[in-house]
Amino acid sequence: MSDQFIFGIEVFLNGLMAGVLYALVALGFVLIYKASGIFNYSQGVMALFAAATLVGVMKGQVPFSHLINAIFGTDVHYFGWHLPGIVGILLTAVVMILLAWFVQRFIFRHLVGQEPIILFMATIGLAYFLEGFSDLMWGSEIKKLDVGLPQGINTWIDETTFGIFGYGFFIDNLDIVATVVAALLVIALVIFSQYTKQGRAMRAVADDHQAALSVGINLNFIWVMVWSLAGFVALVAGIMWGTKSGVQFSLSLIALKALPVLMLGGFTSIPGAIVGGLIIGVGEKLFEFIVGPMVGGATENWFAYVLALIFLVFRPQGLFGEKIIERV
């Protein structure tokens, strides 16, 4: 086998792994859009907020300490504890549920029946609110996130592929963990939506709000539940991306990576988010590998959006999205 072909396999595998990370972000969008028809612009910022909260909770940081110190002239910064990762994740999940309740109670409850564009605008407002709130609560410095996930080259894959191809493949341990977590998350979400009462209620709301109301489903509860699930998915995405780069403002920009995934996979399909993520991940990495050197590189973002655009032209609902036909 030629070297280029072997390198291509390595690029393909890394593209799959990158795709899983994109899909993790896209999943949060899908959950909320499917249940409420809201395109949640703030999903990326929710990932940032969740990750910053996780670091703050684990380190025992006093929330709003800068504000408290500025107003009261105190010098408090830490409670003095250091929590293990799993406890931090559980406490952060509680915070994300509180956030979901807040969002539903103070924003979307007042916007029932409004046009989708109004709801979308509300999520833009929410994104900016959360950005500032996160900075105020936990500070804007870059934070190291360590919940004990392994990072760096997987030596078993490196040695095994070296034995087969004479070249050891690079696969990041963190990407392998992300793949396993994403798979578990999707399985859990599918089981939840198919086999639990709340999950079936969520699907009913997604199909028809009015019909769901008429059979006694509590819409407010379902929407709080959906935003909580999206918040949990944001937490998982925040952990994976935050472990790679540290927790910082740019984490909110990972939403940009999810958009082409959604356009390709469809806004209403959980499997679509996964398949879309894998196609975008593999496609952009292979394009960069094959075509990048001929055109000066940095083609990944461009390719992802162009591929999504092509899909939009030929299949506007995406690969797995629902085709909506409105009769006049």
Next chain:
Amino acid sequence: MKTRLATMAVAAVMAAGPVMADLVFPSLSYRTGPYAAGGIPFADGYADYFTLLNERDGGIGGVPVRVPECETGYNTEKGVECYESTKGEGSLVYQPLSTGITYQLIPKVTADGIPLHTMGYGRTSAANGEVFSHVFNYPANYWNGASVGINHLLDINDGDLSGKSVALVYHNSAYGKEPIRTLEELSEKHGYELSLLPVDHPGQEQKSQWLQIRRNQPDYVIMYGWGVMNQVAIQEAANIRFPMENFIGIWWSGAEHDVTPAGDAADGYKAITFHNVGSDFPIFEDIQEHVVDKGLAAGAGDQIGKVLYNRGLYAAMLAAEAAKTAQEMHDTADITPAMMRDGMEALEVTEELMTELGMPNFGPSFSVSCENHGGPGLGGITQWDASAGEWSLITDFMESDKEVIQPLIKADSEAYAEEAGVEMRCN
């Protein structure tokens, strides 16, 4: 009622009078947004130095200093708005800490007669004072940085880079592309092979670039990054086990927050710098006594001694010394932006002065002239010690390759002069 209002208005104008006499050094900062981690320490250092001068010396030449802060969010449009909203306050010099804002401000400051100081960023060819009358980028620019990086590689390779390979990982923007021409010229001169690896904004995903580095195994990697790109690149380098001592970032890729997310894996990473690092200088005792202990430290007061804090401090010190020079030149304490420009053009920084200021060996000695607004172009190399959690300067400040850089500066600035219809000065 009307008389009372008129009296109050007159009183307000009179009360505002002394404020106009302050020396105004606006801070176009960014404490929010994707680049806040870099913007905050710089802004804190800039503000704290002027607070120190006010508290310890009563200002500059007896005139208090005022530092109005305007948040740009590293956004070019907001930066221009900040400039427009503060220039009427008698602003003496602008330091926007953004190449994008700098490019927009160059024609504006030239027309308004207000100097612009872009230390280690901005338009590199602004070093040619014959063309850029109001823009200064001393003591070093991007091209000096690239050359200093290569000079360091020459030093550790007994002066011979032939047969070696160097990869440039750069932010795919005007800033990131700045060193390409210089590195290409230097590769012809020294015989190393150069490969270019652009990273798209913001740089959160760099797998392709680092897989390529792993395959091609360049001997050295030079990085021109900013923001999240730096942290991800250093982590990816650690992941592929690229030797950190062969990985060198420009001064915008060499702060504490760039290396700490990677933990121990970042140990040995190097960065180019044009000023010293750490807080082991007498001036920090003064800052503690006159600024921190009085509760006047800027921001949260938790950035003191960090790399970018020191850069802000250094920028403020150079601005203050230029203001002092202007006061002496024009024999007045209340200087105007035009006088400040003259002071910047006549600035002379000696080691004696640095020692007197409590900053011995904090930066190189240099002087500015009408022709040379770029200073000496000296740079040093710092290295990260992960266990100690600190940077240290591991070389002296060394020369950059003027033989290569000067013709590039001349060609670029003269092309600008022709395009913008600028008349050459300094004859």
